[in-house]
Amino acid sequence: MSQSQETPQDTSQDSGQEAAPAAKVRVLLVAWFLRPERRWLGEFLPPERFECSYVGLDERVDSTRMRTPGKKWWQLFRLALKARRHLARHPQDLLVTAFPQVGFTVGLVNLLSFARLPHVVWYFNCGHEYQGPRKWLSRVAYRSVHRFIVYTMHERSVYARVFALPESRFHFTHLTGPELKAGEFRGARERFGLAPRYIAALGSSGRDYDTLFRAVEGLPVQLVVVAHPSALPSGPVPPNIKVMTSIPQEDYLRVIAEAELVAIPVNNRETASGQMTLIQAMSLGVPVVATRCIGTEDYIRHGENGWFVQMGDVEHWRRTLRSLLDDPEARRRSATEALRFAQERLTDRAGAQVLADLAGELSPLTDRGPGRPG
Template structure:
């Protein structure tokens, strides 16, 4: 079966994705004719026109019976809307379906109608199956959990022992107020990587340095050099912080993370990371201090976390799940 692949992260038909190596299917990448800003809190009108244009491009290249494989929720929405308007007839699989915010009003009305045309939603948190099923008014059987995969990379930097620091990164749904309170209690050198708007209105303690505009390589370098990585999450409805957590675990670094939908499927408390209750400043500070003071604990959690990511969350494992799911549509 032929699938037209829509993602904002592929600007060329020849860029590699997890579809590489899959059998019994053909894949046609629909290049994104735009640059997606992954740090933007919500899509603009211009963004939506870009997403719609990509979906219409796929429709022009599709033949009857071809499928559409999206890897970004707005593209699932525009492709679903296209199908609802009878501009396309093939199956739509929404891979990596994750919404940072469950909006109401007109946006909910439009999303629920457009996304009703999606045949299968693939989520990376078991909790999200019930949440999205209820929000969209669709059967839970239309949603399937698949562990999030990451391209495996060996660490290339050691911890910065001369100037140790705590690190927290991210833009979406981070619990910055309680994180800043926790590190203020401890006074440890701390680096926060986030757009300035994410911390608007907050006062940074003297121990905290804000960095913005870093690329992925720079973020991964900091993750390796940090003594303690922290993933503080405020979102208890859908999954947030998964990529940041997985990459720190992949590099074998000790992590303190909020117990929430975005972390519970990735790490077991005390085995792969320290998970603390949401909104609990004292528990967060205690978790950071425990790892800061105990090199043996950091080493044990880091080694177990790295092995766990390699076994369960590799891109190869994710590709095997994709093969299994797409094969259903060949039957």
């Protein structure tokens, strides 16, 4: 080689040029409850790695009913169309929707409009196995969903069979929600005229209030039930039971926070029920007694952060409730352990870490440079 010839060299370091920063993963979160003050998982995703945008609804969506009424379906299809318009204007790397109904409407709209991007459905709990046309339509709509976040190990195989999808698409993690502080939810007794000591039972999906009503009859404590009328047993209500059918979410949490115990009676052998009330009680440091079933087995360690009773066993419920009401030290220990468990595993901050890990798995664009298409 002659002296006039030069060997090619990498001069990027010599010239002082820095490597281009890694491109951020663009995440679109779609849920009816999103608000400027409620950014859900996006609030906890590291901003140096993720760029989040949001699509929600301005009007209130009724999420208390066991079945989805026509008005709500109309709202959810409008939400899905709103999300699709956003995607057309602002391409994304990952789509995250909340609850099966939103996953269904968004999945169907994206399928019909040939949208192609990784889609994760959060809060995927169907309450019961779908049948007939609804099952067939769901199989169509969910075909393009890449991951379903489920909250019990058992549901992975159930939903894989029901929706004819690989079990690997169903990812188990503990149910998460906003971090709650018990001191911020006070005044339920005065607001609703509740007894000084009461047991709270809340929620509608898959509940077994018939068993619980019979178990507390004659106990020297009030039972406060917050549920949709369709979830309640027919016939007269025992005198030590107070039923409320519709209260704001903040009051719902007040009722939990001031209870001696939270009871979660379940009669559902198909899918999971009761986890939302369970994590709210744990997060507020309230002891929990729950039916041993699909929806509670992955959360409660019997005698440590809660107690199990057998499904439909009136006497087992009665003995357990009476024993715990007479043992404040056992309630205190359980409440402390439940709160620790909730702070470690049941907050949206923990959920955001799960989403960050999934983004690395589902979006190969995480390592893509700044010259990405779209």
